[in-house]
Amino acid sequence: MIDRENEQLPLAGRKTEDVPGHWLLARLGKRVLRPGGLDLTRELLLHARLKGQDVVELAPGLGRTAAMIIAARPSSYVGVDEDKDAAAIVDKVVSGHGYCRTANASETGLPEACADVVIGEAMLTMQGTKTKQAIIAEVVRLLRPGGRYAIHELGLQPDDLDEQIDTEIRQALARTIKVNARPLTAASWCELLETHGLVVEWTGTADMALLKPRRNIADEGLLGTARIVRNLLRDAQARKRVLAMRKVFTTHRKSLTGIALVAYKPAARH
Template identity: 55%
Template sequence: MADPENRPGPHTSPLPGYALLRSLGKGVIRPGGAELTRTMLTALGDLSGLDVVELAPGTGATASAIVAQGPRSYTGVERDALTTRALERVLDGRGTVSVADAAGTGLGSGSADVVVGEALLTMQGDTAKDAIVAEIHRVLRSGGRCAVHELALLPDDLADGVKQDIRRELARPLKVNARPLTVREWTVLLSRHGLTVERADTAPMALLEPRRVVADEGPLGAARLARNIISDPTARDRVREMRRVFRAHRDSLAAVALIARRTTIS
């Protein structure tokens, strides 16, 4: 069911795409869906006994899976104070939430073994991407790892003009200046800040495809989402346009999950 504080209605039209989908009741808003998140967490291995930080955890879809492993500590860094209420309910005392920006978490240097971030960097410009990744490096201990799950462009040699066209088309329905990178560009971004990519997994970008929605939300959740979309014509038009753009560029859009280890910047 949609959050009563963000009940669907005409006021949803100016919301960024992720916030619109969340207000309509979509719980998993990740490019590769819950399946790629599971792949990413499996690649990280056993998190028990580790200090884990999650950037922009939203309402806690991934946080729940992390704390179920029994880490020594879990800290969610979320700048939206309203969203933290839902996250705190999911954590139920098994972790803490800090209201802060991902580029300035306020956490101690070298205080985390693992930093996780999903669908965060894609929505940032180049300067903000650099600031967030630099903060990840600062917060991680030597040898610590980060895991990011983002929107990617394919192939690595995609023409710059095509990249610009895709970004421009994404910006209209999403109402944010989404700037996905190729897998190689994501790798270079991380390495520039002392994070060496050890693994990259990709998946189709099928966020709004019926099969993915049912897999992510379950049959009842998918039905509620569909009902909320249908009942709000303005939101329905936005969602249709998002899906149209995703489908139009399906050969060039993908999801990527990267695992990188903190190294020394030369």
């Protein structure tokens, strides 16, 4: 299907009907796969303070943020993605500055206290409650005291969102994205980090505009957006799925948001 370069993409052999939404969008040419777009990522990276730091990125996907991290001149970069094809793509992106290993974010195999900053985008949302807990526990293990955990995820709003709407959104996301995505309210994201002893120091939000034309032009450029549209026009199955995803995002636009947080690991008390 579609462009030749997509032969290298993760799950290249999986049918359009079943492939997780992020890899479907990647096949169509999309490279920025997080809810708040590149602008929220830029803000997140500024607040994470990367220069001269040892940085671990969880779930770098196609390496779009990895390239921005390298441009911020960290002391070192290690990516960890569970998909071996994604890890190979990121390895090339960061070549000469770091590497990407194939591992689960909850068990990275990296040594304790090896990182000043851990970054993860559009990954925790995709995990159930237990796995979210396991990944954050691993992040706390990796961070040195004073180190920062920076995330960019799908948020729900307001903090007291009706439970029934929350359930409807989860079901609609599972049906259309084919991933059991579990977005949280800002209060719940903070609570989740805080139960692991992290202290939230910054929160930012941006519209959840992953499939809106203006966001795509900002994130993918005019040519990139034209390529995505051309690919959509050529592929009826992919178009059907993307329209179904867009319908969920539009129906629930008031309740969905892109959210980013930076939390630090306090120094141990003696």
